Amino acid sequence: MTETKIPKATAKRLPIYYRYLNILHDSDKNRVSSTELSEAVKVDSATIRRDFSYFGALGKRGYGYDVDSLLKFFKKILNQDKLTNAALIGVGNLGNALLNFNFHQNSNVRISAAFDVRPDLANTVQSGVPIYPMSELRKQLEDQQIKIVILTVPENVAQNVTDDAIAGGVRGILNFTPLRVSVPANVRVQNVDLTNELQTLIYFLDHYNEEE
Amino acid sequence: MTETKIPKATAKRLPIYYRYLNILHDSDKNRVSSTELSEAVKVDSATIRRDFSYFGALGKRGYGYDVDSLLKFFKKILNQDKLTNAALIGVGNLGNALLNFNFHQNSNVRISAAFDVRPDLANTVQSGVPIYPMSELRKQLEDQQIKIVILTVPENVAQNVTDDAIAGGVRGILNFTPLRVSVPANVRVQNVDLTNELQTLIYFLDHYNEEE
């Protein structure tokens, strides 16, 4: 795998670039400069050039970057040329919203299965996604070869559910619970903690007055 | 304001510490070491000590940290000793989920007003929060002195709504749209981009096999 290890900070920006390239493509632009990209995605142009350079010389001096080939390149890099199935665990409020949202636009990620403890939800279909009882978690993940889960369960069951999911072969977790779950080294967790984000925002407001 | 400017990376971890201190407090623990904290919040213990040290000597050598005084300290720092009102703009799927969630547990942030363009939503109450028509955005933000908004509108109106909100005195934006909105230097934006997070996760899975 791991062609050349790109800095983590760069990796996190790739989807941002990818998204904007799609927009350019859709509006039939065929070239773009790092300066122009910079304004749209709010990342310094030198950082963009540096980020791109980890993948080789993708641009042309005096010209910029060819939108189509850059887009094709990032599509590949980000695995957006294949459909990735993900499972959602916990169909509460937030879970439901995510089911409905389902990452459609510009993304080849799809929630293809969901799980919940509530007996009245099990074996129904919500927003086009089949809901399975929690007891089938491991089996379904295995059978459907799902490697990514979105965790929207109550905090107190988060670790157990995580352990189960990993037993079912999961390799990546988008964790919406405030618990920092423990996972083996080969499993990746991306935390999305809404309360945290708000508190951080408040902190910045009170303590950093100007600038980024 | 700005007592001593703390690194951004540290600031983002403060709510994580705060949250775990609350848990310790609730379970009547009265001391905690950086090592113990480290395991719970998954941050290296040296990083934790370093983070804390920006605020002075909060601990005691050979002993650790006193949970209650540390908690009290962070509560103050994070402004959690007062209630902060926020407005939610865009009561769609995600907006609704957030209204319902309303940041209750352990957080003194409350959504006290919401806005939507849909005429049938205007002047109703959802999950205990009054919904105003979008036309009243600026006025209500001013009147209610709301400094923080949660942006869950469609991307194509995100910039306009943002401009309006800022005209109404907003200083911080939790932005759930994929658009990187433009704001003046004294306004802070915290982006939460779910599609991005998933794509980043997929990238890491495919390209970084072991370790953090």
Add this chain to the structure above:
DNA sequence: GCTTATTTGTGAAATAATTTTCAATAAAAA
């Protein structure tokens, strides 16, 4: 074809964040 304007890619410098190390000190044990 020559000249000028653009724009990349990248070394080097600057900045930011993490980690190592260890002296100092508190608490617990002997």
Add this chain to the structure above:
DNA sequence: TTTTTATTGAAAATTATTTCACAAATAAGC
């Protein structure tokens, strides 16, 4: 009381990331 153990705080080292600044390459205009 003395010794041992635990644990912080801070300096220094390391690692990661961003930014500057400019040569090299190309495009566009004349």
